[in-house]
Amino acid sequence: xxxxxxxxxxxxxxxxxxxxxxxxxxxxxxxxxxxxxxxxxxxxxxxxxxxxxxxxxxxxxxxxxxxxxxxxxxxxxxxxxxxxxxxxxxxxxxxxxxxxxxxxxxxxxxxxxxxxxxxxxxxxxxxxxxxxxxxxxxxxxxxxxxxxxxxxxxxxxxxxxxxxxxxxxxxxxxxxxxxxxxxxxxxxxxxxxxxxxxxxxxxxxxxxxxxxxxxxxxxxxxxxxxxxxxxxxxxxxxxxxxxxx
Numbered sequence: 502x503x504x505x506x507x508x509x510x511x512x513x514x515x516x517x518x519x520x521x522x523x524x525x526x527x528x529x530x531x532x533x534x535x536x537x538x539x540x541x542x543x544x545x546x547x548x549x550x551x552x553x554x555x556x557x558x559x560x561x562x563x564x565x566x567x568x569x570x571x572x573x574x575x576x577x578x579x580x581x582x583x584x585x586x587x588x589x590x591x592x593x594x595x596x597x598x599x600x601x602x603x604x605x606x607x608x609x610x611x612x613x614x615x616x617x618x619x620x621x622x623x624x625x626x627x628x629x630x631x632x633x634x635x636x637x638x639x640x641x642x643x644x645x646x647x648x649x650x651x652x653x654x655x656x657x658x659x660x661x662x663x664x665x666x667x668x669x670x671x672x673x674x675x676x677x678x679x680x681x682x683x684x685x686x687x688x689x690x691x692x693x694x695x696x697x698x699x700x701x702x703x704x705x706x707x708x709x710x711x712x713x714x715x716x717x718x719x720x721x722x723x724x725x726x727x728x729x730x731x732x733x734x735x736x737x738x739x740x741x742x743x744x745x746x
Contacts, residue, residue, distance in 0.1 A: 504531040505572060505654060505686050506555060511564035513550060525551055525562070526711040532654075534569065537680055537687045539697040542707030542715075543744055548690040549658050551712070555688060556656040572654070575603075578647035580657040585643055586631040592642050593618070593627040599650045617645040620679070637668035644672075648679065657689040661696070673699060677724075694740045698733060699726050706743045715743050 513525040524547045532538050532555075540548045553559035555566060557574050578599065579585075586595050596617050600610045618624045621641040631639050640660060647655050661669035677700060680687055691697050697704050698720060706715040718740065722732055 503534055503569065505534040505569045506532045506688075507567040508555065509565040509567065511551070511554060511562055511566070513547065513554065513559075513562045523711040525554075526713050528564070528712070528714060530705065530714060530717075532686060532688060533702075534653075535684045535686055536702045537700055538689070539701035539704045540688070540690045540707065541692070541694060541697050541704060541740065541744060542712060543709045544692065546707045546710055547712040548692075548707060551707070552656050552658055552688065552690050556654075575650075576653040578650060578652040578655050580640075580643050580647045580655065580660045582659045582662055586639060586646075588631050591628050591630055592623055592634070595631070595642055596646045596649050599646060603650065613649050617649050620648075621645045621675070635668075636664045637672065640664060640672060641675075644676065644679075648683070648685075651683075652685055654686045654688065657687060659690050659692065662692070669696075676700070694737055694744070695728065695733075697740070698722070698736050699728060704740065706740065718743075 508528055508530040511525055511528040512523070514521040515524050516522070528551060540551065542548050550559060554562050556577055556579055557566075558579065587598070590598065593614055596614045597610055600613060605613070618627055621644070623638070623641060623645065626634065626638065631642065634642070640663070644660070661672055664672065673696065689700070701720050704718045704720060706718065707713070708715045718736070720736065722736065727733060
């Protein structure tokens with residue numbers, strides 16, 4: 502399987518009190534086309550920063566981000582931790598937003614938005630504004646918006662951290678079904694090890710700051726993952742040992 506995105510010698514500094522603070526130290530990584538890749542690591546290790554560099558949202562760094570030759574920034578979507586919805590737009594208009602920059606006709610846009618509304622059970626909320634939705638519903642809108650453009654890569658920054666555990670469980674199941682159906686490449690940051698094991702093909706473990714790649718762990722558990730199995734717990738212990746040596 503070919504790499505859809507390759508990181509070479511990614512190094513990132515933050516300015517703190519007039520001093521340069523090394524955050525990411527010579528990160529080298531390849532993400533395979535169509536895989537579900539998760540980033541985990543200690544709090545403050547730079548997981549979200551690395552995700553933003555990969556997605557092109559963060560421009561200030563040293564090193565090289567290489568995309569597959571058939572890829573461009575227009576083939577990417579980002580799902581934010583804080584939902585990232587525009588409050589003055591309706592659910593329908595938020596989902597449609599990414600399509601406006603493309604050459605879709607109005608009829609085509611309507612068909613795509615209707616597809617995503619149906620996929621996420623949002624048909625009855627199409628003309629509702631985000632303020633009138635629960636956190637789980639708002640994140641469904643955020644994911645639907647990201648999917649509407651049929652991206653080749655979806656970046657997700659702790660997308661379920663703002664919802665309760667039961668809603669997060671439902672959203673993970675929905676996301677997994679969509680990934681199986683559509684097979685985008687998903688690159689996601691999480692601080693929950695069990696979430697990474699439930700979803701990922703491979704898990705990249707970052708060290709504490711300055712972050713390096715401690716290990717890339719291949720998740721060989723069959724799907725759907727039995728979250729209370731001995732194999733699941735063994736992999737969970739392995740990852741915790743890497744994160745907190």
